[in-house]
Amino acid sequence: xxxxxWRIPATRGLGFRLNQGQVVRVTDVEGEQVADFIAxxxxxxxxxxxxxxxLDALGTTNIKPGDILYSTTYKPILTIVADTVGRxxxxxxxxRSEMYELLYNKKEHASCFxxxxxxxxxxxxxxxxxQYPFNLFMNTVIHPSGKISVERPLSKAGDYIELRxxxxxxxAVSACPCSESACNGFVCTPIDVEIM
Amino acid sequence: xxxxxWRIPATRGLGFRLNQGQVVRVTDVEGEQVADFIAxxxxxxxxxxxxxxxLDALGTTNIKPGDILYSTTYKPILTIVADTVGRxxxxxxxxRSEMYELLYNKKEHASCFxxxxxxxxxxxxxxxxxQYPFNLFMNTVIHPSGKISVERPLSKAGDYIELRxxxxxxxAVSACPCSESACNGFVCTPIDVEIM
Numbered sequence: 492x493x494x495x496x497w498r499i500p501a502t503r504g505l506g507f508r509l510n511q512g513q514v515v516r517v518t519d520v521e522g523e524q525v526a527d528f529i530a531x532x533x534x535x536x537x538x539x540x541x542x543x544x545x546l547d548a549l550g551t552t553n554i555k556p557g558d559i560l561y562s563t564t565y566k567p568i569l570t571i572v573a574d575t576v577g578r579x580x581x582x583x584x585x586x587r588s589e590m591y592e593l594l595y596n597k598k599e600h601a602s603c604f605x606x607x608x609x610x611x612x613x614x615x616x617x618x619x620x621x622q623y624p625f626n627l628f629m630n631t632v633i634h635p636s637g638k639i640s641v642e643r644p645l646s647k648a649g650d651y652i653e654l655r656x657x658x659x660x661x662x663a664v665s666a667c668p669c670s671e672s673a674c675n676g677f678v679c680t681p682i683d684v685e686i687m
Numbered sequence: 688x689x690x691x692x693w694r695i696p697a698t699r700g701l702g703f704r705l706n707q708g709q710v711v712r713v714t715d716v717e718g719e720q721v722a723d724f725i726a727x728x729x730x731x732x733x734x735x736x737x738x739x740x741x742l743d744a745l746g747t748t749n750i751k752p753g754d755i756l757y758s759t760t761y762k763p764i765l766t767i768v769a770d771t772v773g774r775x776x777x778x779x780x781x782x783r784s785e786m787y788e789l790l791y792n793k794k795e796h797a798s799c800f801x802x803x804x805x806x807x808x809x810x811x812x813x814x815x816x817x818q819y820p821f822n823l824f825m826n827t828v829i830h831p832s833g834k835i836s837v838e839r840p841l842s843k844a845g846d847y848i849e850l851r852x853x854x855x856x857x858x859a860v861s862a863c864p865c866s867e868s869a870c871n872g873f874v875c876t877p878i879d880v881e882i883m
Contacts, residue, residue, distance in 0.1 A: 563816050587761075589760045592761065638747050638749075
């Protein structure tokens, strides 16, 4: 049963509460669209989802249903319930306007950093100096040479991931507004969010 | 000419000011010892060295002399001047007591998180909810399968890296206190820091 449902328009963001035990499904509506995902402990904002800690605890970049995502303090914060893609990114910070300036020479570009900060502001969470999201559907390849390439997402239209909250959370999701690279297949499209 | 020199005892930390244009050399005294390295813009503490942004801007995990390290806002913050090792880590957060509890079932373990927070407190910088250092000499291998393994550092006794400040900085360094894994070759040893 779906309790709440939103469509995030291309290039925009969304914030919502997700209570312990609730499952959120994030769907790539048209395919090849990245969704930056952050989550704060609603009862202690100093604790949040930490992709680096999650990599350290799991010992792999390849996550699968049943795997736990960890917080800054190494506590289970979310569990992967379902995943039709299996390729997501844990190492990139959220894109931000300064990134577009440096890499694409574009000023005042929309960004996941701005979208996420705006979304959490509605829950009285101040903007941090950086956002380190779990980047759903983002296909970052680290080659044996050390070269890093951001390639087209493997997600097709309708692909999704489902995550169960292991504590009461404030969550924010950004439909990544980068159309300059393969990150979103060179076109920005919507993301669906459902609480189940 | 060496202007200042410190030996960080095994498992401890150090904070210092590094002015724009100055070079800091960090030396692995006995070999196979990781040094977690963080840096804040001394004139705007909301800006700091960001390993994730650096990976994004360089497009590789293999850095070399001449490469620039970037801040949270995609500005050059440090430049690698010399490096006798060539293998460092950009993806792991600082170890913290909660990590030792989860992974090794040990309580109140010394940690880089604590060392770094203590070091920056002397410069009136409040502890963040997480530290994301540039982990000097740390040998994290991401295998083609996605498996991540932390292996013995490639650094031998006397190996070092030199970094030039591109802005006025407050820097902190922690001699990683993990003796439970190959991270520091199963034994914690000192780190030398020199400002040149």
